[in-house]
Amino acid sequence: MTTTSARPVDGVPVAPPGMGPARAAAGRSGNGGFVLACLVPALVLFVVFMLVPTVNVFRMSLYTWSGFSPQMRFVGLGNFTRLIDDEQFVRAFQNTVALLVVVTVVTMGLGLFLAAIMTRQRLRGRNLYRFILYIPSVLSVVVLAAIFSAVYDQENGLLNGTLRLLSLDGLQQIWLGNQQIVLYSVAIAMVWQSLGYYLVLYMASMSSIPEELYEASALDGASAGRQFFTITVPLIWQSLRTTLTFFIMSAVNLSFVLVRAMTGGGPDGASEVLLSYMYKQAYTNSSYGYGMAIGVVIFAFSFLVSLLVSRATRREPLQF
C-alpha cells in the first residue's frame, strides 16, 4: 500500500511514451482548428441551454416579475432581504438542512454497513438482497409516493398495522399528519429510495480491494471491524467523497419531488423544502423574481456545502 507516484506534477501532463514534447506540440496546433470546429456545436448548445438560463436565474432574482407580464421592476437585493424575514422560507431551509443531514448519515451508514457485509461475509443469497435493495432506485417517484401512502396510511397502513399486530398500539402515529414527524417520514422514503443505489456503488469499489490485504491483516489478528475501518474505508475513500456530493444534490432535488407527491409541503408547511417553496412562490404566488432569489440561495447553498464537504474530506489517494 503506497501513495501514488505517477501523478502529473504541478498540472503538467505527462506525454505518452514514444511521443516527444515537440511532436505533441506540433500535433496540437495542426489539429486545433478541427478540434475547435468539433467543439463549437456542443459549446453553443452548452451556452444556450446551460449558461444563459443559469445567468438568467441570477438576473431575475434582482427583479419583481409575475412571470407573464412585460412589466419587470428592478429591486436590487430586495428579494434577498425579504427572504430573511420570511418565516416559511426559514422553515423550508431548516427542513432541507435536516433532510440533508439525516438522509446522508443514515443512507451512508447503512449503505456502507450492508455493502461490507455483502462483500466481506460472502452472505448466502447476497445477489438476491442486492437486487431487492436496488429495486426502489428504478421506481419513479410517483410510484414511490403511492407505496409510502400505503405504508404510512394511519388506519390500514403497513406500518401502523404491523405495530397493532405486535400489540405496540402506543407507537402508532399519523405519519404524514403529525407535524413533528412528517419530515422524518419523508426522510425514510428518501433513504429507502436511494439506499440500493449507494449500496451497489460501495459494493463495486469494495470488491476491487485485493483479497491479500484482508488475508494478511487476518493473520496479524485484525477483527472484521478493524479491517473495515483500517482497510475498507481508506481504500474506498474516493467513492465516499463522490457519493457525498450526490447526497447533497439528492437532498435538494429528490426531496422536492417526494414532498410534492407525498405531502404537498403540508400539513401547514411542516414538510416544505426549499425547492417546493420556490416552486410555490414562483408559480402559485406569481412572485417569479422572489422564486428565483430562492433558486440563487439553493444554488449558493449546495455549491458551498459541496465545496466544504469536498475540502473537509480531502485525503491523499491510497493505492494498492
Added chain:
Amino acid sequence: MKKLFLAGAAVAAFSLLAGCSAGTGDSDSATTTTLTVAALEGGYGKDMYTQVIDAYRKSHPGVDVKLQISKSIEDEISPNMKAGRFPDVVVLGQGRKAALTETLIKDKSLEDLTAVLSAKVPGEQATVGEKLTDGIIGSLNTNPYGNDQTYLLPMYYAPTGLFYNKALLAQQGWPVPATWDEMFALGEKAKARGIALFTYPTAGYLDSFFFALLADIGGEQFYTDVMTYKQGVWQTPQARQALDITTRLLSYAAKTTVGYANEQDFTKNQQAILDNKALFMPNGTWIVGEMKDAPRAAGFQWGLTPLPAVTAGGKRYITTSVESVWIPSAAAHKDAAKDFIEYLYSDEAAQIFAKSSAIQPVKGIAATLTGETAEFYKVYEDPAVAALVGGFAGTPPVEGVDIKGTLFDTANSIISGDKTEDQWQAALNDASEKLRQAR
C-alpha cells in the same frame, strides 16, 4: 480546409438553433382568422367544446377555431405565454392550484370585456348582459379590481357547500342542522355513535366554507371588506366569531382528517363520508362524478346543504364556484375573440353545454335541469339562501404572502394543536395588511 470546417460547424450550430425556433411562424392566411381557444377540461368533458365550436364554424365561415383543451391547461399554455404567444380565448376559473387566472389579474393583463355585456348575442335579440342571471356580474369574480370594469365573464356556475349522506341522517332521525347551535348539538350526538361531525378533503377545500361563513356572520359588505383587505378587518368581532365557529367545528373533525389531507390521500377523507364515518365535508358538485366508482354505505345518497345560519332564520350564503372566460390583453385577435365569447351565451351553445351538466348562469336554465344535478341547484330556491361569488381581490404579487394558505392550511395546525386561534388571527391580520398595502 480549416476555415471550411469552422464554417461548417457554425452552420450546423445555427441550424440547430434555428430548429429550436422553427414552427413559430404565424399560420394566419389572408382570408381566414384562426382563433385559438384554450379551455380547462373539467368534470364536464371536452365533447361539449368541440360541438360548440363546430356549431360556431357553421355560422362563421370566415373564422377557424383551434381548440386546446387539457386537464392541466395551465402547464400547456403558460410556456407559450411566457414566450409571448397568447391564446385568444381562455376558459379557466380562479382557485386553481397553478393560479394562472389570478396571476394575470394581478398583472392587469386581461382585456376589458365590459363592452361585451352590451353586445347582442349573435343571431338573437337580447344582449349578453340581459341574458345573464341578475347579480352575477359585479362581484370580484367578474370585476376583479372592485370597480365597474368587467374582465372575466362567468361561464358555468355550481354550488359548493357541505356535502353529506342524506340516507344516514334520515335513518338516524337527525334533521339537517339549520343553525350552528344545532350543528354542534348534532356533533355531540354523532360522537356518541362514533361518527365525526366534520372532515375536509384537503384544507384548500375550506374556501367555500370560509367565504360563506364570513358573509353569514357579517353580511355581504363585511365579506367584501375581508376580500379587499380592509385595514384591521381580521381584528373585528365578526372575524373573531368566524374563527371561533371554525375552531369549534374543527374540534369535531375526524381524527384521520389531517393525515389524509394531501394530494395523495385526500380521497380517503372523501371516502369517510361514503362510509358513514363523518357527517359533513365542504366540496363541490363534481364530487358525485369523482367518487362514482367508490364503495359506499347501503342506501347512500348525496345531499348538499348551505352552512348553518349564525342566528336562527338568518340569511345563509352558498359559495358558488364560477368558471370564467377571458381574453389575455396580449391576444392577437381580440375582436374575433369577443365575438366568439358573445356566441358562447347563445341559446344554441347553452343547450350544448347543459347536456354535459355545464350550467351557464343564464336566465331560465334551472327549469330545464333534471336528476341529481337539479337536486343540487335547488339550494338556490330557498329565499333565505343567496349565492355568493368571488374570492380574494387581486393585488400585485407580494413575495412570501399567501393569504389563502394562511386562512385554509392553518386549519391543519388547529386540529393537531400546533397553532392556536390567536396565532391564526394574528397571521391573517398580518397577511391581509401586507396585501392591502400592495394594492
